[in-house]
Structures are given as structure tokens and as C-alpha cells.
Amino acid sequence: MKNAEENNNYRIAVPSAFETVFSHFYFAENKTTFPITKTLLPSFQTILVFNFGTKSYLKSQQNHFLEVEKCVLLGPIKQAFDYTLEPNSEILVANFKEDAFYRFFGNALFDSLPIHPDDLINENCFTLLWDELIKLPDTKDRVDYILDFCKPYLREQTAITTLLNDFQNENINPIKAIASQINQTERNIQLNQKKIFGYTIxxxxxxxxxxxxxxxxxxxxxxxxxxxxxxxxxxxxxxxxxxxxxxxxxxxxxxxxxxxxxxxxxxxxxxx
Structure with missing residues (x-):
């Protein structure tokens, strides 16, 4: 996603300690005088979007529009959608990896409908987090702050999740193989897959x-x-x-x- 007119857009790698939590962060800003619209491919990841400038907009395939004010959760992203960066807009996106959203929030989202993260935990933690992030002018400092913020809340991976994450043999049904390995029903493994990842095998x-x-x-x-x-x-x-x-x-x-x-x-x- 390279466009010189956007002034800045780049990916930010995460430290090894967080490589099972986030695939990466993404930063973009629009310093032009006209809106810039892009299409985001489906990724089956859940993303947390922070907006620090002019409001940005998301548009679904059903032509539903959403203003991104401070922060919003979206995912797992199973279909492409358009997003628009208005002049002077600035976004920072955290891309949750595999089961990490479940480990953080205790449940997975099952569609791409946007939701404010505070609505999931019945607290205003993320509004307060945004208030702290807006004070930091440097993107790397913001990423570091987010990583420190999430440390106390992350749960350990379950045994089933670890097996599902590590199962790489494409020629064997992982649900069947894992069920046999840990002596559980295939239905139970399927339910855990959906519950933890937000999508089926x-x-x-x-x-x-x-x-x-x-x-x-x-x-x-x-x-x-x-x-x-x-x-x-x-x-x-x-x-x-x-x-x-x-x-x-x-x-x-x-x-x-x-x-x-x-x-x-x-x-x-x-x-x-």
C-alpha cells in the first residue's frame, strides 16, 4: 500500500515477546488536501483501529458507512471493505494474531461488525488509553505504550488453542486429528475453534x-x-x-x- 501522496504509511514489527499476539501494527496518515480511499483485503484477523486526526470512514460491501472517531474493533475480517482517510487523518492499527483477541477479551467476534472495545468490557479503558496515546507524538512510542498496556490482560493459550495453532499438516483434518490426540469429540474441538478464533476450519x-x-x-x-x-x-x-x-x-x-x-x-x- 504505497502512495507517496499519503506522506506516510508503513508497517511496524512487534518485539518477539508479542509475536503470538500481534502480527504487526500499521500506521497511515493523509497530508494531502483530498480524501484517499483504499480497499482492505480480508485477512481473518481482528483489528483495533485508533484514529488521531480527522475522522476516517469504513464502508462495507453492503454500503454501510462508519465513522472512526477514537477507536474501533473490526473482525475477523472475512470480506474486503473500503476505508477513507480524510485530509489530516491519522490511524494506527493493531492486527491481532490468531487467538490473541480471545486471550485479551475473553471472547471472539464472529463477524466484521464494528464495535467500540469498551463495549466488550463495560469499562472505558480504551477511551482512557486513547487519551494517553494522543499525548505521544511518536508512533513507536504509541506502539510501545499499547504493548505495555496489554501485558496484564493477556491470558495464556489453552492446550487446544496451541494444537490448533501448530497444526500444519494440510492433508489431514486438524479437527479430527486433535480430537483423537486429546481424546475429545470432534464437535468439542469445532466449538473451541469457533469460540476462540471467531471462524471455522x-x-x-x-x-x-x-x-x-x-x-x-x-x-x-x-x-x-x-x-x-x-x-x-x-x-x-x-x-x-x-x-x-x-x-x-x-x-x-x-x-x-x-x-x-x-x-x-x-x-x-x-x-x-
């Missing part, structure tokens, strides 16, 4: 297939190669081209060819 597998297609398209762009859709269908595990088109329309509300055309206006919250 089936949803995650479908998204990973879509992400493979996106990465292949981006690779073709970088290598200045013509995109061969049949090759993408074969490499990424699609039955046919219509299934590929269906996934692009589901996640982004556009066709693969339109994604290719407008790719420069689209960014991902996944860490490169």
Missing part, C-alpha cells in the same frame, strides 16, 4: 485457497508475467475457473480480472 481453508490465488496474481504482476487463470485454478486447488470467480466475488465483490486491474488500490493487513 472450513472458513479458514477456503480463505487460504483464495489467498494463494491472490499471492500468485501479485507474483505475476511483480514478474511482469501475463496471468494464466487456468494455472491459478490448478495451483490453488480450485475445481474450475467459475469457483475461483465465485471466491473473488464473495471476498471482494469483484472478479479476478477486476482485481488484477485495480490491484494497486488494494492493500492487505497480512504481514508480507
Amino acid at each position: 472450513k472458513e479458514a481453508n477456503r480463505y487460504e485457497r483464495f489467498l494463494k490465488a491472490v499471492n500468485q496474481i501479485e507474483k505475476d504482476i511483480l514478474e511482469e508475467c501475463k496471468t494464466d487463470w487456468l494455472t491459478i485454478v490448478d495451483k490453488c486447488g480450485y475445481y474450475d475457473q467459475s469457483q475461483l470467480i465465485h471466491d473473488f466475488k464473495y471476498y471482494m465483490n469483484i472478479s479476478p480480472t477486476k482485481y488484477l486491474k485495480f490491484q494497486s488500490d488494494i492493500c492487505s493487513s497480512k504481514m508480507d
